[in-house]
Amino acid sequence: MDTHHPLFTERLARLDAALRTLPDKPEETSTSALQALWHLAGGQPLSIEAATRQPLPELNAAQLLRLDELTAQRLSGTPLAHLTGRQHFMGLELLAGPQALIPRQETELLARTALTLLKQVASTAGERPVKVIDVCTGSGNLAVALAHGEPRAQVFAADLSEDAVALAQANAVHLGLQGRVQCRSGDLLAPFDDPDFHGQVDLLVCNPPYISSGKLDTMPTEIVGFEPRLAFDGGPFGVRILQRLMREAPRYLRPAGWLVFEVGLGQGPAVMQWLNKAGHYDVVESALDAEGQPRAILARHKEAIA
Numbered sequence: 001m002d003t004h005h006p007l008f009t010e011r012l013a014r015l016d017a018a019l020r021t022l023p024d025k026p027e028e029t030s031t032s033a034l035q036a037l038w039h040l041a042g043g044q045p046l047s048i049e050a051a052t053r054q055p056l057p058e059l060n061a062a063q064l065l066r067l068d069e070l071t072a073q074r075l076s077g078t079p080l081a082h083l084t085g086r087q088h089f090m091g092l093e094l095l096a097g098p099q100a101l102i103p104r105q106e107t108e109l110l111a112r113t114a115l116t117l118l119k120q121v122a123s124t125a126g127e128r129p130v131k132v133i134d135v136c137t138g139s140g141n142l143a144v145a146l147a148h149g150e151p152r153a154q155v156f157a158a159d160l161s162e163d164a165v166a167l168a169q170a171n172a173v174h175l176g177l178q179g180r181v182q183c184r185s186g187d188l189l190a191p192f193d194d195p196d197f198h199g200q201v202d203l204l205v206c207n208p209p210y211i212s213s214g215k216l217d218t219m220p221t222e223i224v225g226f227e228p229r230l231a232f233d234g235g236p237f238g239v240r241i242l243q244r245l246m247r248e249a250p251r252y253l254r255p256a257g258w259l260v261f262e263v264g265l266g267q268g269p270a271v272m273q274w275l276n277k278a279g280h281y282d283v284v285e286s287a288l289d290a291e292g293q294p295r296a297i298l299a300r301h302k303e304a305i306a
Contacts, residue, residue, distance in 0.1 A: 001056040003031065007064070008038070008056065011071065018075050022220055024104050025080075027088070033080055034071070040084050041067035047096075048080065049088035077222045090115075090145040095171050099163035100138035101231035106289065107207055107262060110296040111142055113287040114205045114260045115149045117298065121202045121258070122152045129154045132203045133252065135188050136160075136241065138231060140168025140181065142205050147177045153203075158184045158191040161230055188241065189248050201252045206261040208241040242271060250280040253301035260298045268294030275299045 001008070015030040022028075027048045036051040041063045046054070059067060070083055079102060081087040087096035089103040090111050096102055122130045130153050134143040137157035147155045159165050165185045172181035184191035192201075209231055211219070242263065249259045259281070263271055268286050275284045275297070282302035286294035 001058055003035070003056070005056075007059075008034065011067070015071065015075075022222060024106065024223075025102075026105060028080055033074060036080060036084050037067055037070045037074065041070060045084045045086050047084065047086040047088040047093055050086070050093055051084075077225060079222055079226050082226060087139075087141075089141045090149070092141075092145060092148060092175060094139060094141055094144070095167060095174050096139060097167060098226060098228070099167040100159070100161065101227055103139060103141040106295065107141070109287055109289055110205070110207060110260065110262045111145045113296045113298060114142070114203060114258075115146055117258045117260065118146055118150045118153060118203050122150050125152070125202070130202045131197075131200055132156065132205065133189070133192055133197070133201050134158070135204070135206045135245070136208045136231075137168050137183065138164050138207070140171040140183065142207060143168060143181050143183070144171050144175050144177055146203075146205070147172075147180045148175065153180065155181045156184065156192060156197075157181060158186050158188075160185070160187050161228065164228070164231075188244055189252060192252065197252050199252070199254060202254055202257050204249050204253060204257070204259050206241075206245055208245060208261060211264060239267065239271075242267070243274075246271070246275060246278065250301060255301060257301045258298060259301065260296060262296055263294065265293055265295075268297060271297055 012030055012034055015034055019030050032048045032052050036048050038056050039046045039051045042057040042059055074080060081096040081102045082098055085096055087094050087103050090108055132146055132153050132155040134157040137143050137159045140157055143155045143157035147153050157168050162185045165183045169183040172178045272284050275281055281299040283300040285298050287296035289295045
């Protein structure tokens with residue numbers, strides 16, 4: 001079956017009239033959403049990217065009824081990734097759910113930047129394993145993407161939410177990376193506060209909450225009504241976790257180790273200024289999005305731990 005079949009086009013017309021997609025999930029259109037729901041009704045949970053690459057299965061009457069039920073749930077606001085249980089990130093088909101933030105395409109800028117640095121570090125690390133920490137890991141998307149992209153990486157991930165940690169570990173198992181991705185529960189870097197990590201980390205990455213608390217009530221219900229508030233709330237000014245991360249990171253980084261993290265729109269210049277003034281880093285740079293805005297910050301640690 002293809003997308004020109006009457007059974008598909010009739011349902012697509014209904015979605016076109018009622019579905020309101022969000023700019024932070026540009027991969028979702030009425031057509032791609034229906035394709036993903038169609039595969040799900042047929043018994044195959046797929047992300048949008050995977051669903052749009054496969055032919056549509058024939059659905060029987062019961063499956064068509066299930067498709068219409070799923071469509072109603074999507075139109076009521078349930079995120080598509082919560083229905084399918086899948087989300088695509090950095091070429092990987094991840095498990096997704098309400099336990100953690102749904103990985104966004106915009107975070108691939110952070111992932112690509114971090115992976116480039118990780119490969120550079122690995123090329124000069126000799127025989128030793130390359131140690132990575134990912135805090136505020138959520139679904140583990142950054143952790144598994146880095147482990148998948150650099151076979152020498154040993155990745156340690158953590159999140160304050162035990163539900164998120166369980167999902168992150170499930171993603172490591174799902175992708176066969178459980179031997180190199182270990183997930184812990186705890187507050188930011190606290191799970192790694194021991195000599196095995198002090199001054200031993202080559203790359204520290206984070207996609208922190210960076211939206212100010214006062215703005216959360218103005219966000220779409222599809223986001224704040226279904227995804228965990230903990231993943232968004234960055235405090236009164238949106239930088240509470242960022243400030244802690246920047247203060248605490250030097251204790252863990254090797255000399256020439258890298259701190260890489262995502263920032264919200266407009267936060268980049270102030271964050272870079274703070275890092276330059278802190279005196280712990282000899283390189284502070286940003287990675288720009290398609291609109292030329294700094295959305296990932298990278299800083300190289302210059303000094304050994306005291």
